[in-house]
Amino acid sequence: MDKFPAYNSYKQFRDRPDMHQQLQCDVLIVGGGINGAGIARDAAGRGLSVVLCEKDDLASHTSSASTKLIHGGLRYLEQYEFSLVRKALIEREVLMRSAPHIIHPLRFVMPHDQGQRPAWMIRAGMFIYDHLAKRELLPGSHGIKLRKHAAGAPLKDSFTKGFAYSDGWVDDARLVVLNAISARENGATILTRTACTTVTRTADRWNATLHNANDETIEVNAKLLINATGPWAASFLHDSVHGRAGKKLRLIKGSHIVVKKLFDHPYAYIFQHPDGRIVFAIPYEHDYTLIGTTDIDYHGDTDKVAINAEEIDYLCELVNHYFEKPITSADVVWSYSGVRPLVEDEKEDDSESASEVTRDYKLAFDTDAAPLLTVFGGKITTFRKLAEEAVDLIAPVLNNHHGAWTADACLPGGDIYGSKPNKRAVMEFDDYVRDLQQEYAWLPPALVERYARAYGTRIKLMLADRSSLADMGEEIAPGLFAAEVAYLQRHEWATCDEDILWRRSKLGLHLIRV
Structure with a gap:
């Protein structure tokens, strides 16, 4: 897809290391879907140094192709998956409180x-x-x-x-991005458009070669590798790690x-x-x-x-x-x-x-040499619990003893009525939208509502130092101003029109002529 030529600031704003030096980290995560981003967030929040690489855009595959539901899975009761349904129902409440905007x-x-x-x-x-x-x-x-x-x-x-x-x-693609933002805020390095081309395992380390869209090579030395590649999990093990999948996908x-x-x-x-x-x-x-x-x-x-x-x-x-x-x-x-x-x-x-076939997940932990954790399966509703269990599994091996924390933390933009997840943010979200429409009366009300539901409290970051429609810059497409594009490139790894129109938003749908 073509980049927005007048506003492309990818090289300036992308979260990138010095390409002439090797990255050292506790955990290298391969895969930027919901499971990879969720694990990166949890691990970084416990003080582990994390690098996540994704060969395409965040949520560019399975994680943006869901039915967009946070649900227990009513039909799974017919298959007697009571444990899975209960786990998902518990997470439904946790996630609603943590991200009431999306x-x-x-x-x-x-x-x-x-x-x-x-x-x-x-x-x-x-x-x-x-x-x-x-x-x-x-x-x-x-x-x-x-x-x-x-x-x-x-x-x-x-x-x-x-x-x-x-x-x-749920806005599934934005859920992935918010987890990645939280991971970065806790110190993680997030590398999009960056493929893991080779990995070599020693007794206590992983040496990985990454290759990005700018034709640059990044060497990563990690204590532990996490395979969160989703549909590619088995093939990544076979082709890159040269190991047996262990689970049939x-x-x-x-x-x-x-x-x-x-x-x-x-x-x-x-x-x-x-x-x-x-x-x-x-x-x-x-x-x-x-x-x-x-x-x-x-x-x-x-x-x-x-x-x-x-x-x-x-x-x-x-x-x-x-x-x-x-x-x-x-x-x-x-x-x-x-x-x-x-x-x-x-x-x-x-x-x-x-x-x-079950929608539950399996975590395969191989500690025969440098540790390797592979994520098999899962559903978007239980991603946070999967991530928590994954980090609980790897933390002791990395001599990390910080406890789980994400159940009591808002995702970025979700801190609408306080820094902790709460019921009010869910039940009174419409009131929050109306308050924002009054605060930003210089913007069309429908646009403020879209911003509120996409960005939550981060709307203040996007609209900082702006007080008129003229301050928003060019209207590149109906309802899409230069200010939002710049925000998405600077803070959310957006690099092209598809990222912006179909994953960070669904504005592309409204541009279709029928």
């Missing part, structure tokens, strides 16, 4: 189809979902009469009853489509297909509906993942089963796909449905 409550409606399980059984499952973990921020579930509920209006008349429950929505492609909004209310939908798969229809970016996801085995190039016609037809067909107004592939204005690396037990049959 994570917010979302109410879901599940229409009851005659072909599904009996209504009483679904209700019982939701009761369990409500009570598996302590819940303070979200209302519980209940049955609804769709003919008398706002969510029933777009549905076919044959759907008369359903269920409502709560989970959370099953690569599952999940694809989503975006269409012009199909309803005018704030509820999201959860639909269950007769094949057992779940598809969501979620309000998205004010004017759109996000629909997904598919679950199919993937055997192609993990750098070139894209939706196919069959997946689009599948999603359209399922949505059309429920909504009165049908959609077709011609209605799709944008789509995205990602590959989830799921851990497959040795006893599992390869013919098992992709949707039934």
Whole structure:
């Protein structure tokens, strides 16, 4: 993608070492998705010296291709994954408090189809979902009469009853960036567009060669290596570390489509297909509906993942089963796909449905020589817990005895009503937005709201010393001013239009002409 030529300050602002010297660190993390960024944050906050390298942009693959939910995983109850669901439900509350600007409550409606399980059984499952973990921020579930509920209006008349429950929505790509910012604030070195090309293991050290987009070579000497490469975890072990994977990874492609909004209310939908798969229809970016996801085995190039016609037809067909107004592939204005690396037990049959493979994670710690930790699997909701467990595992080996800390710390921008995570920041976020709109009355209210939801309290850093629209610089695209571009390049590793328009924001969606 082309860089913003008038505002590109990548070389000036990028977090880079002196290329003529070798980097020494406690921990080298390969992979800049949610797990790598989360581990970097936790480890740096405990006083470990950390270098993280990512061959592309932060969250440029799986971590920006989720359904954008912070949830317990209601459907995992059907697979008796009670431990995973409980862990995720606990994290749902923790994350909402820590990042109320990019994570917010979302109410879901599940229409009851005659072909599904009996209504009483679904209700019982939701009761369990409500009570598996302590819940303070979200209302519980209940049955609804769709003919008398706002969510029933777009549905076919044959759907008369359903269920409502709560989970959370997240800006997944920004979640990764905020973890990386926090890691950097705690002393970590974050290197984007920097591939780890070779690693050599000795008895007590790792020697790695990194190669960046500027055709520069960086040598890193680390006490411990963390493989957080997601879908590439097994191949990185085989190709770079020359070790056995230890866990069998099953690569599952999940694809989503975006269409012009199909309803005018704030509820999201959860639909269950007769094949057992779940598809969501979620309000998205004010004017759109996000629909997904598919679950199919993937055997192609993990750098070139894209939706196919069959997946689009599948999603359209399922949505059309429920909504009165049908959609077709011609209605799709944008789509995205990602590959989830799921851990497959040795006893599992390869013919098992992709949707039934566990979303839990495994940490493989090899201390036969210089320590190596490999992260297998995981889901975005449990990334913080995964990171905490990972650092708990490696810290003693590095003679570090600082305790876990991230459960009681806000992510950057989340300190809206105090430095510690709190309930008020979640429940009164709309009040915070209104206060900012008054404080920055010289900006359009809708723009201030977008800034508030993207940057939280860091809006003050972005708008420092600015007091008029003229101070924002050129409007490069509708709603995108030079001031924001400069902020993203200086503070968030953005280097090109794709970084800014599709990961740091979703402004690219609003530039699409349909």
